Amino acid sequence: MTTKTDATNTTNTLPAYQKREALNRWLLSLPALSIIMLAAIGPLLIMLMYSFMVKGDYGGVKLWEFSFDGWMNVFLQRDIFDDTLGFADAHLTIFWRSLKLSILTTLTALAFGFPTAYFIATRPKHTREIWVFLITIPFWANLLIRTFAIQEVIRNEGIINNTLLAVGIIDSPIQMLYTDGAILFGMVYVYLPLMVLPLYASMEKLDFRLVEAGYDLYATRWKVLKRIILPMVKPGMIAGCILVFIPSLGAYVTPRLLGGGKNMMLGNLIESQFGAGRNWPLGSAISITLMLVVMFALLFYVRNVTRSGAGHG
Amino acid sequence: MQSPSIAVEAKNVTKIFSQGKKRFTALDNVSIAIRKNEFFTLLGPSGCGKTTLLRAFAGFEHPSQGSILLYGEDIAHLPPYQRPINTVFQNYALFPHMTVAGNIAFGLEMQGKPKAEIEETVDRMLDLVQMQPMRDRLTSQISGGQQQRVALARALAPSPKVLLLDEPLSALDYKLRKEMQIELKRLQSETGITFIFVTHDQEEALTMSDRIAVMAGGRILQVGSPHDIYERPAERFVADFIGETNFLEGKISAVEGNNISVTPDAAGAGRSIQIAVDSEQPQAKLKTGQRVTLAIRPEHSQVIRVGPESDEAFISGNLDNIVYFGTDTHYHVRLSDGSLFIVRQQNSQILGDTLAKNETVGIHFAADAARILWD
Amino acid sequence: MGNRHFNVRTLPGFGFVALLTFFLLYLPICMLVIYAFNSGDSIVQWEGFSLRWFETALNNEAVQEAAGRSVLIAVIAATGATICATMAALATTRVRPYPGLAFKYAVINQPLMVPEIVTAVALLIVFSKIKVWTGYSGLTYLVLAHTAFCIPFAYLPIRARLETMDSGLEAAAADLYATPWKAFRLITLPLLRPGIIAGFMLAFVISLDDVVITEFVKSGGQETLPTYMLGQLRRSITPEINAIATVFLAFSVLIVTAFFFTSRKKSE
Numbered sequence: 010m011t012t013k014t015d016a017t018n019t020t021n022t023l024p025a026y027q028k029r030e031a032l033n034r035w036l037l038s039l040p041a042l043s044i045i046m047l048a049a050i051g052p053l054l055i056m057l058m059y060s061f062m063v064k065g066d067y068g069g070v071k072l073w074e075f076s077f078d079g080w081m082n083v084f085l086q087r088d089i090f091d092d093t094l095g096f097a098d099a100h101l102t103i104f105w106r107s108l109k110l111s112i113l114t115t116l117t118a119l120a121f122g123f124p125t126a127y128f129i130a131t132r133p134k135h136t137r138e139i140w141v142f143l144i145t146i147p148f149w150a151n152l153l154i155r156t157f158a159i160q161e162v163i164r165n166e167g168i169i170n171n172t173l174l175a176v177g178i179i180d181s182p183i184q185m186l187y188t189d190g191a192i193l194f195g196m197v198y199v200y201l202p203l204m205v206l207p208l209y210a211s212m213e214k215l216d217f218r219l220v221e222a223g224y225d226l227y228a229t230r231w232k233v234l235k236r237i238i239l240p241m242v243k244p245g246m247i248a249g250c251i252l253v254f255i256p257s258l259g260a261y262v263t264p265r266l267l268g269g270g271k272n273m274m275l276g277n278l279i280e281s282q283f284g285a286g287r288n289w290p291l292g293s294a295i296s297i298t299l300m301l302v303v304m305f306a307l308l309f310y311v312r313n314v315t316r317s318g319a320g321h322g
Numbered sequence: 323m324q325s326p327s328i329a330v331e332a333k334n335v336t337k338i339f340s341q342g343k344k345r346f347t348a349l350d351n352v353s354i355a356i357r358k359n360e361f362f363t364l365l366g367p368s369g370c371g372k373t374t375l376l377r378a379f380a381g382f383e384h385p386s387q388g389s390i391l392l393y394g395e396d397i398a399h400l401p402p403y404q405r406p407i408n409t410v411f412q413n414y415a416l417f418p419h420m421t422v423a424g425n426i427a428f429g430l431e432m433q434g435k436p437k438a439e440i441e442e443t444v445d446r447m448l449d450l451v452q453m454q455p456m457r458d459r460l461t462s463q464i465s466g467g468q469q470q471r472v473a474l475a476r477a478l479a480p481s482p483k484v485l486l487l488d489e490p491l492s493a494l495d496y497k498l499r500k501e502m503q504i505e506l507k508r509l510q511s512e513t514g515i516t517f518i519f520v521t522h523d524q525e526e527a528l529t530m531s532d533r534i535a536v537m538a539g540g541r542i543l544q545v546g547s548p549h550d551i552y553e554r555p556a557e558r559f560v561a562d563f564i565g566e567t568n569f570l571e572g573k574i575s576a577v578e579g580n581n582i583s584v585t586p587d588a589a590g591a592g593r594s595i596q597i598a599v600d601s602e603q604p605q606a607k608l609k610t611g612q613r614v615t616l617a618i619r620p621e622h623s624q625v626i627r628v629g630p631e632s633d634e635a636f637i638s639g640n641l642d643n644i645v646y647f648g649t650d651t652h653y654h655v656r657l658s659d660g661s662l663f664i665v666r667q668q669n670s671q672i673l674g675d676t677l678a679k680n681e682t683v684g685i686h687f688a689a690d691a692a693r694i695l696w697d
Numbered sequence: 698m699g700n701r702h703f704n705v706r707t708l709p710g711f712g713f714v715a716l717l718t719f720f721l722l723y724l725p726i727c728m729l730v731i732y733a734f735n736s737g738d739s740i741v742q743w744e745g746f747s748l749r750w751f752e753t754a755l756n757n758e759a760v761q762e763a764a765g766r767s768v769l770i771a772v773i774a775a776t777g778a779t780i781c782a783t784m785a786a787l788a789t790t791r792v793r794p795y796p797g798l799a800f801k802y803a804v805i806n807q808p809l810m811v812p813e814i815v816t817a818v819a820l821l822i823v824f825s826k827i828k829v830w831t832g833y834s835g836l837t838y839l840v841l842a843h844t845a846f847c848i849p850f851a852y853l854p855i856r857a858r859l860e861t862m863d864s865g866l867e868a869a870a871a872d873l874y875a876t877p878w879k880a881f882r883l884i885t886l887p888l889l890r891p892g893i894i895a896g897f898m899l900a901f902v903i904s905l906d907d908v909v910i911t912e913f914v915k916s917g918g919q920e921t922l923p924t925y926m927l928g929q930l931r932r933s934i935t936p937e938i939n940a941i942a943t944v945f946l947a948f949s950v951l952i953v954t955a956f957f958f959t960s961r962k963k964s965e
Contacts, residue, residue: 020387024399027384031795034788038801041785041848044777048845049808052819059822069825121718124708128715131706142957147722149953151906153926154942158725161732166741168728201722217706230708259812261909266930276814276909283818283913293822296815307810341793380872402871403880415869419887429873480873 053300060293068287079290083298100278100295107275110189111257114196118204118253119246121197126208126245130215141209148202156266159195160186187269195267196257203256204249211245251310255303275299328394329358329516330379330407330484335388337374348374350540351388356484356518357533361510363519365527366537367563372520375537376486379518380409392483403432408477409486413493414469416461422472423448423457429480447475450509467498474509484516491526503530524564528552536560558695561617568623568663570616570637570692577608581689584614588637588657595637598689615695620666622691625653625677626684636684639663641677653677655685730946733939740936750940760941763925767905770836770921774843775851775900781844782851782896783889787881790859808846816846817913824914834916842914843904850903851896858892891959898956902949 060079062070086097129140147155162168165182173179185191215238223233239246261276268274273281275295282292337349349371356362364372377383378390381402390398397405408429416425426447430440448454451471456464461472470490477485487506491499507530510517521527527534528548535545536559544556555561558569572586575594583594597616599608628638639655642662653665663685677683733751737744754760782805789801808816824838862885870880908923915924922945929938 021385024384026401037784037788041781042804044781045804045807045845045848048841049816052823055823056819124711124714125718127711146950147726149949150946151923153908153923154946158729161728161740162725259814261814279814279818283821292818296818300811300815303812403874403876409872411865411869415865417884432874
């Protein structure tokens with residue numbers, strides 16, 4: 010692009026090679042963007058459409074026939090006898106169980122994960138990486154393998170019951186499998202590393218001179234924990250909680266294997282609508298609801314992180 | 323006299339950076355012509371635009387207005403890889419996954435030179451910067467000073483028309499810096515390549531350059547030889563930035579051709595000093611009553627005893643402090659208006675009886691030692 | 698203060714809980730691995746040491762087929778994801794914010810933000826329709842789905858590596874007459890390589906491990922190793938499952954250990 014060389018005030022246009030830069034960036038991102046649009050985002054939008062359609066007789070939907078039934082049936086149901094609208098008890102129970110279990114999982118993971126992360130962060134520098142490595146190894150075992158491992162441990166013939174029987178604390182095996190507790194145990198087991206890692210990342214940056222200052226100023230260990238350490242590792246704590254809460258809310262495999270079909274969570278409820286339940290619009294509506302709750306939680310996290318001034322990883 | 327040929331030139335270059343609503347003018351209508359085979363320095367404090375100008379020559383910044391010319395041809399539209407101009411970067415930017423020799427060969431390889439020629443040039447460059455023994459080391463394994471020399475060799479290898487150096491010595495320690503300054507000067511005169519050197523260190527600029535451009539706030543304040551810049555600063559900023567200067571505010575009390583009398587504010591009523599002005603000064607401004615600022619270098623002034631027999635013109639003040647420097651002594655004199663005037667005298671001149679602190683002394687300087695600056 | 702050495706860093710009980718956590722974390726997996734070597738038929742009753750279940754698993758045709766399919770999908774998906782992620786990382790890292798950057802960033806990371814079950818049923822909806830329309834039910838659906846959710850996993854380490862690279866190096870290359878393509882090939886790519894390798898390995902493991910999305914997208918008979926195992930877990934369980942799981946585990950740990958050591962080297 011030629012530029013005027015006289016002394017009058019003419020603004021130069023960008024040279025050709027710089028104009029190409031913006032185009033290049035779009036071309037570079039195109040493959041990634043299109044694949045994700047095609048196989049991740051696009052289908053979500055179609056699912057949204059499906060949630061507003063009439064359910065088909067054998068599964069699927071009657072295309073282009075619209076209805077609000079899918080969404081209504083998420084929380085409400087029509088009584089088959091007197092045609093009145095009441096709450097869909099079964100669904101609400103499942104919603105509540107999912108929420109309850111996810112929160113409990115998060116808190117339990119925090120209770121175990123916090124000391125663990127702290128422990129690793131206070132190891133001498135050269136051994137620290139090994140501890141981090143050790144805590145991630147179980148995480149790299151397949152989700153199925155880990156859940157199955159828990160199943161083996163807590164079943165009536167499993168090692169926990171066997172040990173308790175052998176020691177004489179109990180007379181007959183405790184039914185642990187196929188209970189809510191089993192699901193809780195399984196989820197904590199599966200998602201614990203996701204709590205430990207961000208916590209550890211925060212704690213590793215902890216300046217222990219500040220802790221020393223706290224002790225120097227007559228604080229007890231408890232006070233030091235509460236007022237010095239906790240505020241400084243807050244970003245890690247929030248990240249860990251979000252990383253555990255979100256997947257546990259949408260858990261499918263773990264409640265299936267450990268809950269046995271009776272103790273359903275949202276993931277199982279969704280699956281049943283696409284399987285035996287043959288109510289695709291309802292399944293779609295529940296999925297979208299789950300997705301919205303998760304997005305809301307993520308938004309909360311992002312807001313919190315940017316407010317505390319910490320940058321993203 | 324034939325005008326020297328121009329190697330690279332900036333004509334009315336303005337560069338504005340905008341981020342959203344904020345606009346920052348890095349270069350404000352800058353025009354400068356750099357001659358062939360010259361060691362030219364852009365000197366100024368950080369943020370003055372010198373690096374931006376350098377990058378505009380290299381092709382990393384595109385001027386919002388104005389043009390960049392290389393041997394008379396407009397190159398503003400050319401990307402950096404099409405300009406025969408090479409840069410020595412401030413942090414060297416050596417390729418960490420290549421050896422010393424590999425780095426030096428890079429530009430030649432990109433130019434498509436034949437292998438034999440590349441090898442010969444690389445050898446020559448290694449000898450030039452005395453890095454032959456390190457040629458197969460990875461650049462991450464050599465010291466800072468050695469990295470600097472490799473960066474230099476790498477930029478010189480493709481025989482560019484102009485070499486740009488962006489504060490290349492700032493990361494080196496004092497002794498190494500002094501050595502490299504001499505090295506660079508030697509290299510420039512040996513290779514005959516036009517060097518454009520950027521620095522904020524005025525001492526460095528004064529010792530190395532053929533000509534200096536003093537920049538501040540995106541503008542060029544003065545261009546000239548080190549001697550010109552030092553002895554005849556055009557503006558207060560230049561006088562202040564280069565070396566040490568004393569500033570005396572005052573009023574013109576009389577004008578007689580090329581001699582004017584100035585009454586400094588600090589001298590008290592009635593006492594005036596004779597100043598010789600050169601023909602450059604704007605005649606129109608030389609009027610009685612005009613306010614001026616005088617700039618006097620510490621080494622151009624002397625401290626004298628005050629007594630009834632002294633008839634040299636002087637300004638009196640209180641000798642606040644005497645600082646001994648080995649080669650010279652600084653006298654800090656507090657004037658009546660509170661300002662501090664520093665006099666520097668070499669210790670070879672013995673001042674008879676030594677002066678004592680808190681003595682009242684006089685400051686004297688020759689008529690042509692003061693330079694007039696306009697407010 | 699007394700004679701006891703006051704350690705600023707320790708908090709009471711934390712060490713105990715931490716070690717307990719490690720123990721509880723490894724116990725179930727260790728049990729699982731141990732029972733893979735059980736000579737008996739039970740997964741909880743130990744009868745003796747034997748390798749017979751490994752033999753059974755290795756000779757099981759269904760296992761072989763599923764494992765082969767898993768690896769095939771993982772290789773294609775990880776390769777595709779890594780290429781896409783590398784290109785996307787180049788366009789979105791070390792740049793001053795430009796319009797559209799936030800959008801790109803959100804899209805690339807989208808698979809991480811949505812629960813797997815939601816994506817799985819959404820894909821079920823779309824793909825089942827397409828299967829009916831076209832009659833095609835090959836591996837493409839699985840590969841496509843896997844590539845999509847592997848992209849953000851490959852993207853993360855590549856982007857991280859790219860951010861540590863001084864963009865002044867590419868400027869130096871341009872200064873020395875390298876065209877943008879040459880600068881990319883000779884400077885950016887070699888230095889980015891550890892990140893790309895890490896991204897590939899991560900994507901590979903993620904694809905290999907996936908169970909939920911694969912379960913919903915697969916057509917009849919298209920088992921991958923995880924879906925095969927899921928199916929088996931609904932029927933009678935023999936230590937064969939333990940044996941498969943152990944081999945799978947060993948393989949994953951191997952890859953992750955390699956990943957860990959290459960990332961250690963690049964940080965030096």
